Amino acid sequence: xxxxxxxxxxxxxxxxxxxxxxxxxxxxxxxxxxxxxxxxxxxxxxxxxxxxxxxxxxxxxxxxxxxxxxxxxxxxxxxxxxxxxxxxxxxxxxxxxxxxxxxxxxxxxxxxxxxxxxxxxxxxxxxxxxxxxxxxxxxxxxxxxxxxxxxxxxxxxxxxxxxxxxxxxxxxxxxxxxxxxxxxxxxxxxxxxxxxxxxxxxxxxxxxxxxxxxxxxxxxxxxxxxxxxxxxxxxxxxxxxxxxxxxxxxxxxxxxxxxxxxxxxxxxxxxxxxxxxxxxxxxxxxxxxxxxxxxxxxxxxxxxxxxxxxxxxxxxxxxxxxxxxxxxxxxxxxxxxxxxxxxxxxxxxxxxxxxxxxxxxxxxxxxxxxxxxxxxxxxxxxxxxxxxxxxxxx
Amino acid sequence: xxxxxxxxxxxxxxxxxxxxxxxxxxxxxxxxxxxxxxxxxxxxxxxxxxxxxxxxxxxxxxxxxxxxxxxxxxxxxxxxxxxxxxxxxxxxxxxxxxxxxxxxxxxxxxxxxxxxxxxxxxxxxxxxxxxxxxxxxxxxxxxxxxxxxxxxxxxxxxxxxxxxxxxxxxxxxxxxxxxxxxxxxxxxxxxxxxxxxxxxxxxxxxxxxxxxxxxxxxxxxxxxxxxxxxxxxxxxxxxxxxxxxxxxxxxxxxxxxxxxxxxxxxxxxxxxxxxxxxxxxxxxxxxxxxxxxxxxxxxxxxxxxxxxxxxxxxxxxxxxxxxxxxxxxxxxxxxxxxxxxxxxxxxxx
Numbered sequence: 001x002x003x004x005x006x007x008x009x010x011x012x013x014x015x016x017x018x019x020x021x022x023x024x025x026x027x028x029x030x031x032x033x034x035x036x037x038x039x040x041x042x043x044x045x046x047x048x049x050x051x052x053x054x055x056x057x058x059x060x061x062x063x064x065x066x067x068x069x070x071x072x073x074x075x076x077x078x079x080x081x082x083x084x085x086x087x088x089x090x091x092x093x094x095x096x097x098x099x100x101x102x103x104x105x106x107x108x109x110x111x112x113x114x115x116x117x118x119x120x121x122x123x124x125x126x127x128x129x130x131x132x133x134x135x136x137x138x139x140x141x142x143x144x145x146x147x148x149x150x151x152x153x154x155x156x157x158x159x160x161x162x163x164x165x166x167x168x169x170x171x172x173x174x175x176x177x178x179x180x181x182x183x184x185x186x187x188x189x190x191x192x193x194x195x196x197x198x199x200x201x202x203x204x205x206x207x208x209x210x211x212x213x214x215x216x217x218x219x220x221x222x223x224x225x226x227x228x229x230x231x232x233x234x235x236x237x238x239x240x241x242x243x244x245x246x247x248x249x250x251x252x253x254x255x256x257x258x259x260x261x262x263x264x265x266x267x268x269x270x271x272x273x274x275x276x277x278x279x280x281x282x283x284x285x286x287x288x289x290x291x292x293x294x295x296x297x298x299x300x301x302x303x304x305x306x307x308x309x310x311x312x313x314x315x316x317x318x319x320x321x322x323x324x325x326x327x328x329x330x331x332x333x334x335x336x337x338x339x340x341x342x343x344x345x346x347x348x349x350x351x352x353x354x355x356x357x358x359x360x361x362x363x364x365x366x367x368x369x370x371x372x373x374x375x376x377x378x379x380x381x382x383x384x385x386x387x388x389x390x391x392x393x394x
Numbered sequence: 395x396x397x398x399x400x401x402x403x404x405x406x407x408x409x410x411x412x413x414x415x416x417x418x419x420x421x422x423x424x425x426x427x428x429x430x431x432x433x434x435x436x437x438x439x440x441x442x443x444x445x446x447x448x449x450x451x452x453x454x455x456x457x458x459x460x461x462x463x464x465x466x467x468x469x470x471x472x473x474x475x476x477x478x479x480x481x482x483x484x485x486x487x488x489x490x491x492x493x494x495x496x497x498x499x500x501x502x503x504x505x506x507x508x509x510x511x512x513x514x515x516x517x518x519x520x521x522x523x524x525x526x527x528x529x530x531x532x533x534x535x536x537x538x539x540x541x542x543x544x545x546x547x548x549x550x551x552x553x554x555x556x557x558x559x560x561x562x563x564x565x566x567x568x569x570x571x572x573x574x575x576x577x578x579x580x581x582x583x584x585x586x587x588x589x590x591x592x593x594x595x596x597x598x599x600x601x602x603x604x605x606x607x608x609x610x611x612x613x614x615x616x617x618x619x620x621x622x623x624x625x626x627x628x629x630x631x632x633x634x635x636x637x638x639x640x641x642x643x644x645x646x647x648x649x650x651x652x653x654x655x656x657x658x659x660x661x662x663x664x665x666x667x668x669x670x671x672x673x674x675x676x677x678x679x680x681x682x683x684x685x686x687x688x689x690x691x692x693x694x695x696x697x698x699x700x701x702x703x704x705x706x707x708x709x710x711x712x713x714x715x716x717x718x719x720x721x722x723x724x725x726x727x728x729x730x731x732x733x734x735x736x737x738x739x740x741x742x743x
Binding site for chain 2: 115116328368
């Protein structure tokens with residue numbers, strides 16, 4: 001009964017003239033603006049002989065990009081070019097997120113260290129890197145650091161594994177034969193770990209005993225993959241990049257090549273974002289009261305148990321929401337790639353493809369929509385995760 | 395004194411073997427970075443001269459900054475009119491400085507002046523008109539352009555951001571959901587796409603023949619983009635206000651706008667100043683992106699100088715110069731906002 005009254009009241013309130021007029025006014029103004037812009041756009045496009053619509057996505061792009069995860073050259077379509085840009089954006093963002101998180105945690109913990117020098121140094125790191133414009137840092141890495149690496153003939157070679165020179169970094173390519181076996185091994189290992197976790201939870205609730213689940217997981221992974229690869233006759237070969245001289249010009253061919261644009265963007269993004277994550281981590285750890293640590297000690301938890309079961313879960317509640325924002329910022333900031341010509345979504349599609357086709361409205365619309373939907377997906381996922389670990393208050 | 399130092403270092407640097415190891419590693423790291431940098435920047439650097447060929451010491455060539463100083467700061471703005479840019483910045487900083495010395499009551503007038511009157515004064519001063527020679531916006535550049543755009547962006551975005559924040563808390567569904575969509579959309583896309591849109595797409599949306607200046611389009615784009623961030627900060631301020639303030643305002647018969655203008659906003663705006671300052675710092679660090687749509691902002695000038703045959707490869711000095719300026723400005727602003735935050739957090743308790 002009460003509920004119906006409430007709804008009635010709110011309906012009455014919403015149907016008042018004073019409330020309806022501004023809302024319809026807003027709708028009207030919005031409609032007018034959209035109509036005004038679209039009609040102008042139509043006349044302008046007609047005057048410039050640009051056809052509207054998304055049909056151009058199927059036509060040949062006619063431009064090449066220098067770094068792509070999938071097969072691509074000028075004979076592929078604009079749709080394919082979009083995919084190349086999107087994959088490059090996702091590549092640099094996902095690596096950046098991983099590195100920024102690791103670095104941010106290390107620096108955040110280091111800022112709280114008892115060691116005076118270490119905590120001051122980490123503070124300096126944070127204060128310097130987060131106060132400088134990101135584009136400046138990208139330029140610095142690209143034009144100053146990576147351009148001054150040794151030439152191809154005199155490359156740094158680390159342990160016959162990593163080759164670094166002015167053209168980029170080369171890793172050996174992993175070539176597996178009978179990779180399927182390892183894959184099945186991984187699946188089996190994951191299933192076993194899943195069941196072990198389930199069992200250990202049950203054990204804790206029923207008998208109060210705990211299993212060393214982390215060690216079991218590692219053991220499972222190693223054991224299963226080795227056994228399966230032995231049975232399946234898997235073989236791994238490293239294909240190293242080779243130095244080849246062609247018309248007096250040295251070049252490395254083969255292997256996995258990371259272009260300097262990618263490296264510069266990755267370094268700058270991870271260092272810049274790590275400073276913000278470090279601040280979040282510091283605030284999160286400080287937010288856990290001293291009493292919590294003392295209480296866990298008095299309950300007989302050892303240091304690692306109290307960290308794992310008491311401190312970190314509570315700190316994470318404070319750390320995760322702002323860190324989510326930093327991940328989204330990193331994704332959006334990866335569009336600064338346009339400054340050094342790394343072929344990400346913004347620079348391939350909103351840069352090159354736009355200047356080739358002149359379809360500004362469609363392309364900007366697609367690019368904005370893509371960034372928006374990736375942002376929304378990531379934030380929805382992290383909201384869900386945050387909700388899962390959030391403290392349940394009564 | 396020395397004994398104190400030894401005791402202190404024993405406690406905070408060498409308390410156990412692990413700590414000592416970290417300390418030694420840190421000292422090694424400092425040794426690796428600081429002496430070479432000082433050598434490059436000061437000891438081996440060249441400070442006097444007129445050409446790149448004067449730099450023979452092997453260190454930094456600060457001659458470059460000296461020769462290019464006006465370009466780096468003001469772009470291609472006519473030298474004889476530079477005082478106009480300086481005057482606008484002096485008015486801006488002076489007004490803000492004044493707000494520290496006047497009574498609470500007058501601070502709102504100062505805010506009103508900054509938001510609604512100052513932009514016009516500064517625009518007329520910098521662009522010209524009313525007897526001053528007109529300087530086309532394509533001649534604007536350098537660090538001044540970055541600051542002009544950032545300051546205009548934050549000032550113009552403020553009223554819009556306040557309206558959006560109020561709209562998001564409104565009880566009218568259409569207005570509320572429109573504001574939510576508007577804010578979340580702009581927060582979900584990178585600034586660079588907004589800049590591309592302002593530079594390339596926006597002219598297509600206007601009747602053919604209307605010419606809106608590129609800088610103006612970019613400024614509008616930045617202001618709308620920023621208003622979404624300002625709205626979220628202001629919303630935090632509105633939410634932090636105790637409910638009693640709203641109830642009290644309503645109970646003495648105030649309407650929606652009266653309540654907001656005389657009771658809610660004056661209190662909310664005070665608490666969001668640190669947040670707005672942080673938003674401004676973020677904007678200031680983002681504004682150099684206008685280089686990517688072909689504006690001669692400080693990084694653009696450095697990259698141009700780098701390609702100049704007489705100053706080939708002068709990138710590092712230019713970047714370090716820009717870094718020092720950005721670093722100092724945003725460090726001052728962020729320590730100010732942190733101080734303010736601390737002050738407010740103790741005031742409210």
